[in-house]
Amino acid sequence: MGSDVAILAGDLALVLADDLFASSGFKDDAFERGLGAYSRMRQEVIAGQFLDVTNAARSEIDESEAARVAMLKSGRYSIVEPVLIGASLGGAADEMLDGLERFAAPLGEAFQLRDDLIGTFGDPAATGKSVESDIRQGKKHVLFAKALAKLEDSDRAHLLKLWGEPEIDERGVAAVRKLIESSGARAACEELIARLLTQSLEELTQLDVPEDARAGLADLARRAVERVA
């Protein structure tokens, strides 16, 4: 019964979110365009969650596939579409929307990479995210895919054995961290995040917006990918 009620609670949240959107007071073209982005976002996140669930049942994954799932289930949902929804409701023209998407897309990717790192190396007391959940569930995210691509022989087999192990203990988690660290995947993710942030901030300089808006967006960009662990 508990899971039945949880499903209904999720459905109700989805329905009430729609009602809030519909009763937001926005009208006409701005509303239509905002609704389009909102609707697209919902389909993307469902597709991304579907791939995330089905990929968890696979043992391996390559980085490009992991990156595609991350973009759908997290990057576009958490960053890109919210930016486009807000801008659409605010009446932004197509050119502005395109520029904002170029600004937001690298951030969306970096946001999920940060989440991968927190899920494996973060301090749960600081992050609120259980360290083991990604590992226990065998999430096939980019950090894992990078490590898998870099490790060889017994190290690779060891990571594959521990990743997705429901009963993993503290020693197992420590071993996973060491393998990912030694593979260079952690450092590669940090470098990629820094590069994506730079790319995003460069796109921001191209946007035709007032300086205080640009400063606000730059601040949001840094906060979206900053270290919390």
Add this chain to the structure above:
Amino acid sequence: MGSDVAILAGDLALVLADDLFASSGFKDDAFERGLGAYSRMRQEVIAGQFLDVTNAARSEIDESEAARVAMLKSGRYSIVEPVLIGASLGGAADEMLDGLERFAAPLGEAFQLRDDLIGTFGDPAATGKSVESDIRQGKKHVLFAKALAKLEDSDRAHLLKLWGEPEIDERGVAAVRKLIESSGARAACEELIARLLTQSLEELTQLDVPEDARAGLADLARRAVERVA
């Protein structure tokens, strides 16, 4: 993984239904009013399903509570709100909507009563509905509530024991049917359906609609509550 994917498929269906509604081409006041009924319907059916799930865990229920759940999860979802959505999109005025609601509400109640009867007495080959599912799940519907109120002593205890028994066999189902039949609850439900249909058709005579529309609605009313078992 199967149930995770099923939940996502349900979410996707909900989202795509919204998109169809939003892209239906209706505009302005008619669209807003139709959307209001659509949105109310979704909240009602979730509330009704929630009560249905939680009531299944109770052993007893009184008829008024069972009727309220039936109206939320089925009557308004299957009959009343679809009528009001269609009429709203067609530009019906408040007075017409009120009249249509008086026409549709008794039908919604009768529709669910018919469903209760089919779930207990119907032929699955004809109805497509498993006879045992309501019994196995211990659905606390109006037919069950009526039988429980009418039975006494050992018969009452017997029905309570069988209703919601997950492992019930054919003999058990036959015993449930006999108990409900002998209690008079089956006949009482048939009488109530007939009375509700009459009430609905009387309301229909009061509606200011063309005669062919009235005939069409009367036909739909009869089909909604007709015997298929």
